[in-house]
Amino acid sequence: MPSPSRRTVLATGSALGGTLIAGGLPAQARASVHEGAADPWRTVLDDADLVWQRMPKTWYEGPYLGNGFLGSGIYAEPGAESTAVRFNVQHSEVQDHRPEFGSLFGLARLPIGHFTLEPVGTITGLDWRLGLRDAELTGTLTTDRGTLTLRALVHNSRSVLAVEVTPSEGERDFRWVFHPADAISPRAAFKPLPDGYQGNPPAEVAEHDGIRAAVQPLLSGGQHATAWRERTRGETRTLYVHVAHSYPKSTALDRALTAVRGASALPYDRLAQAHRAWWHAYYRKSFLSLPDARIQRFYWIQLYKTASAARRDAPVMATSGPWLESTPWPNTWWNLNVQLEYWLIHGSNHLELDAVTRALSEYRDNLSKEVAERYRGDSLGIPRTTDPHLVNGAAGTLTGYGVGIPGQDPPTPEVGNLTWALHNVWLSYRHTMDESILRDVLFPLLRKAINYYLHFLEPGADGKLHLPATFSPEYGGNTRDCSYDLMLLTWGCRTLLESAELLGIDDELAPRWREVLAKRVAYPTDANGFMIGADIPFAKSHRHYSHLLAVYPLYELTGRTPDERALIEKSLAHWVGFEGALQGYTFTGAASMSALLGKGEDALGYLGELMTRFIQANTMYKESGPVIETPLSAAQSLHDMVCQSWGGVVRVFPALPAAWSDLTVHNFRTQGAFLLSAVREGGATRWVRLVSEAGAPCVVRHGIGGPVDVRDAHGRALRYSDAGGGAIQISLRKGESALITAKGDRPDLTIAPVRSNAEAPKWGLPGTA
Secondary structure (H helix, E strand, C coil): CCCCCHHHHHHHHHHHHCCECHHHCECCCCCCCCCCCCCHHHHHHHHHCEEECCCCCCCCCCCEEECCCEEEEEEECCCCCCCCEEEEEEECCCECCCHHHHHHHHCCECCCEEEEEECCCCEEEEEEEEECCCCEEEEEEEECCEEEEEEEEECCCCCCEEEEEEECHHHCCCEEEEEECCCCCHHHHCCCCCCCCCCCCCCEEEEECCEEEEEEECCCCCEEEEEEEEEEECCEEEEEEEEEEECCCCCHHHHHHHHHHHHHCCCHHHHHHHHHHHHHHHHCCCEEECCCHHHHHHHHHHHHHHHHHCCCCCCCCCCCCCCCCCCCCCCEECCCHHHHHHCHHHHCCCHHHCHHHHHHHHCHHHHHCCCCHHHCCCCCCCCCEECCCCCCCCCECCCECCCCCCCCCCCCCCCCHHHHHHHHHHHHHHHHCCHHHHHHHHHHHHHHHHHHHHCCCEECCCCCEECCCEECCCCCCEECCCHHHHHHHHHHHHHHHHHHHHHCCCCCCHHHHHHHHHHECCCCEECCEECCECCECCCCCCCCCHHHCCCCCCCCCCCCCHHHHHHHHHHHHHHHCCCCCCCHHHHHHHHHHHHHCCCHHHHHHHHHHHHHHCCCCCCCCECCCECCHHHHHHHHHHHHHHEECHHHCEEECCCCCCCCCCEEEEEEEECCCEEEEEEEECCEEEEEEEEECCCCCEEEECCCCCCEEEECCCCCECCEEEEECCEEEECCCCCCEEEEEECCCCCCCCCCCCCCCCCCCCCEECCCC
């Protein structure tokens, strides 16, 4: 076959690269789609829509809407399943402000309330669809008196819940009723109240010039307000709802009334235009299609869920996202949850959702207050739980867990969480190569996070540097030379040295960082692999992979030698071999570690266990309440099977199972700020394309067998060199691209969905019980 023609490459050059406009969203994406062909994004999104033909009875069965701030979960009203449908109204900024009762009570997120849609008749059936592409719920509710046809959204920018209902004749008198919630920490239903803690007073409901509002006063000062208005236009009635929160001032009511007044002036279709446009552009920033219909749909639902729960300027996701339900965890968790929640934004090319980098930078002063006073001059830490401003308040087993001091207990010395959170910031830097992230956020914060460790490192009789007893998240018990902390300390010192070199900083602490890397004690191991620490073997079922971070996600130990690979395999098998405490994210971690080792079949097997045992009907996940990180981290496990870019090498299709013989990925963002597009057909990689956004060194393990052609956007041959291990190195400047094909091949460069291997049920509650 001849090489790709100049016309063919030009036709796909700028298209496959993508462009950015203000706000970080793509201009109209232009993949090489033949004229008349279906829009690939529309095809996969429409296929992934969730459907309901049975009434959802709980939050983990029903539809959900959100924009990072306002959220609504929709399901049957408990105790009135045949006569009312609940539309929850929750908001990620609504919290208490009494730090003396800690992050889990005094600073906890507060429930707001819910609306019930109450038909005239008894509900006999429904047919709903959550349309991912438009981020809207549509469908009908059938009763013994008629039908209610509805459309609902949480507006992207106006932050208004809008529900349009068109009733048939017999249902014209349906009604909406708002039910304010008790403004008390949801943890009160699970744990004893701290001494002196009481709930806030009841909400005050009143009408304000045609708009009703429930104002919730807070004992700490401030308020939150829920305002709503129903407008009738022809045969339709539309409910508009907005929530505002203010502290310490009482300005929330005025803001909520203003928002509802403005939104309700617009008919639903007018309101929806800008909302739909944002979502359409959002999805077009990347593309993934694989031949497992159930998993492909799951993946696109996670992209919908992430943008419904996360925005850069929104609070860092709490354990349940914006949808606050009954939970013992009514705030933000930093010993795994946050990290996993945001991993998928990098590969999927959605850095506009990165609240972690923004929050750690904005509230850095609060991080110094979380370590003991004598260390605050040069150290930072983040406790297990905080509010959106990274404040923990009073620490205690009931109220919220502090950072602690190595070698002391109480409080439990869980000191590595900030360093792990900063690994997410490092990922944002590496995927964008935005030096301001490195200079202004990562380096100064990581320097002080690692400095906290340096206060406690001590030489032992063996000449090695050791850590006093600290806590490995969730295993129980403190141990010297805790693997969790040693692994994070190692990554932190190495990253600080590399960052200082890139930034041209001659840091006075650099010799100490080098000493740590040279002299720190080896990670504790025994016959079963990695231990929790020097004093604690891994000897019981444990859902968390806190003792394995050097393998994943830090990629320090990757199986480069036979002995290292054997250690990883042994540790992984031993970890997942204990049943009892394993939970959903156990299997996402195991899938990603298997992908690191190139074991696609094992990775798919672990994801299959996750889907079968833990993922709920609407792709949510629960552990005594909503926990959002696990499904989102499953999307990252898929990323790890499709592309890995650690260690300066982009690896294309490194861990695909045999059943995934066809696969398409487009504008996948990698470390080094490359946008990857690639197509696999019949079990072989046909072509790979990389667009460089930063001019970083480009080393790619493309997976194409035999000699290759490498060409630029104009079809001209590009020089490349053999980088070993099946990889090549290509010199690309900022804005340049490289297309890699088998020598002489002229593949079709169309971006299109692949054919599914088998039929699979939709997510939601399709069909009859």
